[in-house]
Amino acid sequence: xxxPSTTMRMFEPSKMSQSAAFGVAxxxxxxxxxxIIRKSTISERKGVSKTTAIAVVxxxxxxxxxxxxxISWTYSSEVTTxxxxxxxxxxxxxxxxxLSLDEEMGEDHVFVCQHLSDNSIVVKRLINPGGHxxxxxxxxxxxxxxxATQAKIENSVVTCGFTLSNFGSRKKRRSVIPTLSxxxxxxxxxxxxxxxxxxxxxMHTSKEPQxxxxxxxxxxxxxxxxx
Numbered sequence: 001x002x003x004p005s006t007t008m009r010m011f012e013p014s015k016m017s018q019s020a021a022f023g024v025a026x027x028x029x030x031x032x033x034x035x036i037i038r039k040s041t042i043s044e045r046k047g048v049s050k051t052t053a054i055a056v057v058x059x060x061x062x063x064x065x066x067x068x069x070x071i072s073w074t075y076s077s078e079v080t081t082x083x084x085x086x087x088x089x090x091x092x093x094x095x096x097x098x099l100s101l102d103e104e105m106g107e108d109h110v111f112v113c114q115h116l117s118d119n120s121i122v123v124k125r126l127i128n129p130g131g132h133x134x135x136x137x138x139x140x141x142x143x144x145x146x147x148a149t150q151a152k153i154e155n156s157v158v159t160c161g162f163t164l165s166n167f168g169s170r171k172k173r174r175s176v177i178p179t180l181s182x183x184x185x186x187x188x189x190x191x192x193x194x195x196x197x198x199x200x201x202x203m204h205t206s207k208e209p210q211x212x213x214x215x216x217x218x219x220x221x222x223x224x225x226x227x
Contacts, residue, residue: 066225067087067088067225068086068223068225069084069085069087069190069226070086070222070223071083071084071220071221071222071224073219074219078165078167078182079164080144080163080164080216081163082111082163082164083150083159083161084159084160085157085158086113086157086159087157088157089115089153089192090115091117091119092115092116092117092194092197092199093114093193093195094113094115094192094194094195095112095113095158095191095192096110096111096112096191096192097110097189097190097222098128098188098191099180099187099188099189100186100187100189100209101184103189103209105189106128106130107128108127108128109125109180110128111124111162112126113158115153115195116195116199117199121151121158121160122151123150123151123160123161123162124137125142125146125162127139127142127176127177129176136176139176141179142177142180143179143180143181144166144167145164146164147165148161148162164180164182167181167182182215182216183216185214186215187210187211187213187214188209188210189207189208190210191207191208192204192205192206192226193205193206206226208226
């Protein structure tokens with residue numbers, strides 16, 4: 001099974017320079033959420049053996065480019081299956097999902113979908129070890145196993161997919177940041193930005209933190225329209 005640092009297209013750690021932009025994206029203090037989130041709701045369903053959280057985050061402002069982003073995941077047999085869908089994500093652009101404990105970037109888990117200059121798509125797992133430190137490839141002891149399952153573009157729609165599993169099968173070792181967990185509640189962070197001519201990530205052009213809490217041992221749906 002691929003290691004947590006694998007990507008769909010090229011199974012190797014990403015260059016630090018390719019990840020720098022997302023680290024910068026959330027280093028500054030966020031504005032009040034009331035200025036960012038137009039409308040949001042969340043509900044939880046508790047079962048006998050697990051808690052299922054469903055987060056729906058619609059926004060009322062539609063970008064002229066119609067760059068709607070939809071991120072969702074399901075949970076079954078201790079496996080979390082994640083899909084990131086970006087409409088009109090142009091060549092040399094990226095979209096990223098961060099899982100944060102405090103709505104700000106720093107000590108967070110990051111999943112990036114990139115539309116490269118050769119029109120190929122890659123999906124990567126990174127971490128941000130600190131608010132002022134660029135994201136790096138996630139270490140093998142960062143919680144669970146990352147397996148890229150889908151990376152494609154079709155009719156101007158970019159789709160990236162991956163699974164997160166085997167959270168309890170490894171011995172716990174010290175990690176750079178708190179290890180990813182399927183039961184911990186996270187704030188989702190979404191950002192979009194450009195890639196340069198060498199496919200290195202540049203500063204974000206749009207971002208949005210969410211006040212809702214979601215977990216990986218349930219179902220979640222996040223919708224975001226970049227401005």
